[in-house]
Amino acid sequence: MLTRRGLLAAASVLAAHRLVTQPALAQGAPAPAQTKIALVKDRERGLAIPAAIALLGVDSLRGKRVLIKPNFNTADPFPASTHPDTLVTLIEQLRRMGAAEIAIGERCGPPLTANVLNEKGIPELCHRLSVGLIDFEELPPNRWVRVRPPGSHWRDGFDVAKPVLAADAVVSTCCLKTHGFGGVFTLSLKLAVGLTHKRFMRELHSSADMRKMIAEINQAFSPALIVLDGTDAFTDGGPSYGTLKHAGVILAGTDRVAIDAVGLAVLKDLGSNAAIMDTPIFRQEQIARAVELGLGVGTPQAIELVTDDLVSRRYGQRLTDLLARDTA
Secondary structure (H helix, E strand, C coil): CCCHHHHHHHHHHHHCCCCCCCCCCCCCCCCCCCEEEEEECCCCHHHHHHHHHHHHCCCCCCCCEEEEECCCCCCCCCCCCCCHHHHHHHHHHHHHCCCCEEEEEECCCCCCHHHHHHHHCHHHHHHHHCCEEEEHHHCCHHHEEEECCCCCCCCCCEEEEHHHHHCCEEEEEEEEEEECCCCEECCHHHHHHHHECHHHHHHHHHCCCHHHHHHHHHHHCCCCEEEEEEEEEEEEECCCCEEEEEEEEEEEECCHHHHHHHHHHHHHHHCCCHHHHCCCHHHCHHHHHHHHCCCCCCCHHHEEEECCCHHHHHHHHHHHHHHHHCCC
């Protein structure tokens, strides 16, 4: 069982004795000119995830303390939540990349985070792999930082868990799915909601600006790596259950806008609901607001899909063509 004492001890893996100050926030910075997204068309995570990361060329984790942010909103099975094989493969790869310490950090909801983590077997997984585990919901008040982005749609900002800001590198791993409760889709940008305190969820979910507010949370941090597990996807419904389709793709990148744009292209290619199919990708509110804030690329043409085999290359070209046609 996950205990409060164990959680607080785990939190020290990343955050003990570190001074955490107000994070630097993106404020309408210009969008990056170009970014690479690695694409591997393969359902075997143990092969596809390391291959995608290798294609991306990320090799800056040596000696760093890494926080992994998964998608454990609930304990429902993949793609509602991160597949355990994805976590195991990612942890092993991060170690090969030289990570000095690794911890998993999460805040679930609406269920209690501890209950979700226990049901998913995450404490046992962390113990077996010698990885820290931080339940953000159990952090005391002094382990949160208030973030007030200028010009945001939040009334008085939002709180972000200090271990996120204390980590040398944040690695996000998201699923591929639609969101039936106002978010439209839940990929890498929306993953950041789980870094905020639970008491802010009422404001988020009751606001007509929810999708813009999701993007604004991402101003608090910059991921060193994002891995999207699109082996299966929800093309309607979500986030806990929905219409299941097999996509058989793994994406890796460092640009949240680009990851979400390519993920949306996969959903469009599979055939999704009207909220996905009838809105150009860069007109989706999460993405449009993130672009305004300088959190990622501003056009489909700025995304370069990199692959290393014929099947992936052909699929990547199909997505590139779809993105090029997907205009207002």
